[in-house]
Amino acid sequence: MGVWDHLTGQPDAIEAFRAASSMAPGNIAMTHSWLITGPPGSGRSNLAYAFAAALLSRGPDDEGATLRQVQARTHPDLAVLSTERVIITIDEVRSLVSASQFSPSVGRYRVVVIEDADRMTERTSNLLLKALEEPPPRTVWLLCAPSEADLIPTIRSRVRSVRLRVPSIADVASLLRDRDGVDPETAERAAREAQSHIGMAHRLATDPDARARRRQTLQTALGIRSVSDAVIAASTLLAVAGDDAKAITLERDAEERESALRSLGIAAGGTVPPALRAQLRALEDDQKRRATRSLRDGIDRILVDLLSLYRDVLLLQLGVAEEPINGAIRGDLETSATASTPASTLRVIDAITTARTRIDGNVAPALALEAMLVAVSRHTAR
Incomplete structure (x- = not known):
């Protein structure tokens, strides 16, 4: 499998990176600092790691093995910074800057990837700036962020920006069919319901529980008829978000703990020596922070799904001939559209945006959801 085969919907960006990776080290046209921007789900990090694999491989025959190492984050010339915290700490960036000074050991370059580079404070960004101003000749920095405006101007002036667009539903559906072996109908529905978010489309296409949780979210909102229904629905949606977060984190947490124990030389089920317990506690603290963030992400996914629901209702009310995102429940959409007015639907959409x-x-998510769903109850009561 080539390094570019698992990407979709970004032909211009892929061509730019393909051309850059084909240049020999030392070519003055090769940029050593890149910024990949694009909306959530556009595939920023996927493209960054594909470019990293292309830079690190020693030729076409080596691409497959290098890509597997990059995907596993085990390539000796790859350094990665991703965080589960709200911000990237200055110590994390300082360590990364130090590692960037080493010459590559097996590849053509040493590649440094920073996911969510927008999470750096100004002080941390200034530390990174010094490394970008005078990078070693065979070190390449790849930063990922939602937009250029999320980084300080001095960093923006020292990187080459590549902007991604939201891939089309057809592109995402094609990726799910070709890469994951999903049947065409499921792939198209998942891509549409995920609104072209590649990661979410993959989950909806391959995980029946994720599809069930999304369906429960929409049915819960459509079933609200009173303020008391709204309060109960808020509790239900929080539980759905919690289940979704656990589904994402539990398996990963177990794998991380098993890997940590193995690296410390502790057999499965064995006693952890007191001298090593601090390392496991640090891992557990990171996992707790990730669980908190994952819950917030799960709540936001619910709100995005509700926005798609009332967007569909509004389009039906206005007579717009466009395929609904939630076409699988078109009958429910038409019932809701008939029972309310465009003005009340817009108020619900505003309430969801305010909740986000x-x-x-x-x-507190419970309070924000209750306030939002009270607006939904007024919408359905009309």
């Missing part, structure tokens, strides 16, 4: 903003600002 409040939760992002650390308002």
Whole structure:
């Protein structure tokens, strides 16, 4: 499998990276600092790791093995910084900058990837800036962020930006068919319901439980008829988000713990020596932070699904001839559209947007959801 085969919907970006990776080390046209920007689900990190594999491989025959090492994050010339925290700490970046100074050991380059580079504070960004200003001749930095505006101007001036677009539903469905072996109908539905978010489309296409949780979210909202229904629904949606978060984190947590024990030389089920317990506690603390973030992400996914629901209702009310995102429940959409007005639907959409903003600002999710769903109850009561 070639390094570019698992990507979709970004032909211009792929061509730019393919051309850059084909240049010999030392070519003055090869940029050593890149910024990949694009909306969530556009495949920023996937493209960054594909480019990293192309840079690290020693030729076409080596691409497959190098790509597997990059995907496993085990290539000796690859350094990666991703965080489960709200911000990337200055110590993390300082360690990465130090590692970037080494010459490559087996590949043509040493590649450094920073996912979510927008999570750096200004002080941390200034530390990175010094490394970008004078990078070693065979070190390549790949930064990923939602937009250029999320980074300080001095960093933006020292990187080559590659902007990604939202892939089409057809592109995402094709990827699911070719890469994951999903049947065409399921692939198209997953791509549409995920609104072209590649990672979410993969989950919906391959995980029946994820599809069931999404269906429960929509049915819960459509079943609200009163304020008391809204309060109960808020509790239900929190539980759905919690189940979704656990599905994502539990398996990964177990794999990480098993890997940590193995690296420390501790057999499965064995006693952890006191001297090594601090390392496991640090891992557990990181996993708790990830669980908190995963829950917030799960709540946001629910709100995005609800936005798609009421977007469909509004389009039906306005007579817009466009395929609904949630076409599988078209009958329910038509019933909701008939029972309310476009103005009330817009108020619900505003309430959902407000809930997202409040939760992002650390308002208790239960309170934000209850306030939002009260607006839904008024919508359905009309």
